Amino acid sequence: MSAARDLSEQRTFLIDLTKCTGCRGCQVACKQWNQMEAEKTTFFKGEGYQNPSALSEHTLTAIQFRDYFHEGKNEFAFYKAMCMHCNDPACVSVCPVSAFIKTPEGPVVYDAKRCIGCRFCMIACPFGIPKYQWSKALPLVVKCTGCYSRIKEGLIPACAKACPTAITYGGRQEMINEANRRLTVRPGKYMNRIYGLEEAGGTSVLYLSALPFNELGFRNVTKRPLPSRTWAALRFVPAAFITMGGSLAFISWLTHRKEKIRKEREMIEAEQASQKEDRP
Numbered sequence: 632m633s634a635a636r637d638l639s640e641q642r643t644f645l646i647d648l649t650k651c652t653g654c655r656g657c658q659v660a661c662k663q664w665n666q667m668e669a670e671k672t673t674f675f676k677g678e679g680y681q682n683p684s685a686l687s688e689h690t691l692t693a694i695q696f697r698d699y700f701h702e703g704k705n706e707f708a709f710y711k712a713m714c715m716h717c718n719d720p721a722c723v724s725v726c727p728v729s730a731f732i733k734t735p736e737g738p739v740v741y742d743a744k745r746c747i748g749c750r751f752c753m754i755a756c757p758f759g760i761p762k763y764q765w766s767k768a769l770p771l772v773v774k775c776t777g778c779y780s781r782i783k784e785g786l787i788p789a790c791a792k793a794c795p796t797a798i799t800y801g802g803r804q805e806m807i808n809e810a811n812r813r814l815t816v817r818p819g820k821y822m823n824r825i826y827g828l829e830e831a832g833g834t835s836v837l838y839l840s841a842l843p844f845n846e847l848g849f850r851n852v853t854k855r856p857l858p859s860r861t862w863a864a865l866r867f868v869p870a871a872f873i874t875m876g877g878s879l880a881f882i883s884w885l886t887h888r889k890e891k892i893r894k895e896r897e898m899i900e901a902e903q904a905s906q907k908e909d910r911p
Contacts, residue, residue, distance in 0.1 A: 734779060
């Protein structure tokens with residue numbers, strides 16, 4: 632469990648919602664870095680100026696808008712929706728083919744080559760993050776990877792790099808200390824809570840807010856790590872779906888094996904053709 636591990640240096644986001652201007656620079660940077668397709672959206676389909684309305688197979692992070700009244704005035708509040716990169720991820724524990732991995736650096740990454748599309752991760756995630764590629768003939772699951780490829784090169788995530796005001800990125804303990812410092816220095820500015828500090832056993836994304844988190848749309852999540860509960864909950868899933876997951880795993884293995892054999896055969900045929908051309 633996470634209590635037995637040293638998570639102090641695990642890469643962590645500190646997102647101060649009182650500093651978020653709703654510029655959506657993080658959305659743009661995420662799209663560019665991950666080369667995500669644009670999606671057709673309808674303005675005002677979400678709340679207020681929120682666009683797109685939610686995370687999807689094409690949108691891994693999004694600025695959520697909330698309207699509220701303050702001193703007789705209508706004002707906006709924003710928050711950045713993204714994968715929470717849990718310390719003990721339910722998606723990792725429940726995936727039957729180990730397509731999800733919790734890296735030592737912090738991000739929870741995803742191997743599309745392993746995914747069989749069973750969607751157990753979507754059922755298990757308490758934050759509703761993994762999304763399905765409904766638009767594709769052979770759909771898989773997609774989610775934010777915390778820009779792990781950048782982290783390995785000593786860079787910070789694209790969204791954190793692009794954000795002008797709200798996102799701080801660093802070691803988890805450093806981010807917790809900074810959050811507590813802000814709460815102490817400006818107690819009237821913030822709710823006295825760090826969202827993500829204990830939720831689902833703790834996450835690599837921490838939030839500060841001036842408004843109650845439930846009013847912003849944050850989920851009320853247990854403080855217990857979820858891997859111990861995921862399979863207990865999935866026992867209520869009809870056996871047919873569990874069997875289907877196993878069948879999909881076998882089909883995936885068989886498909887990959889056939890592809891490997893096909894490529895090997897093509898290499899052999901190409902080599903034989905080259906040898907024939909070299910003959911006098």
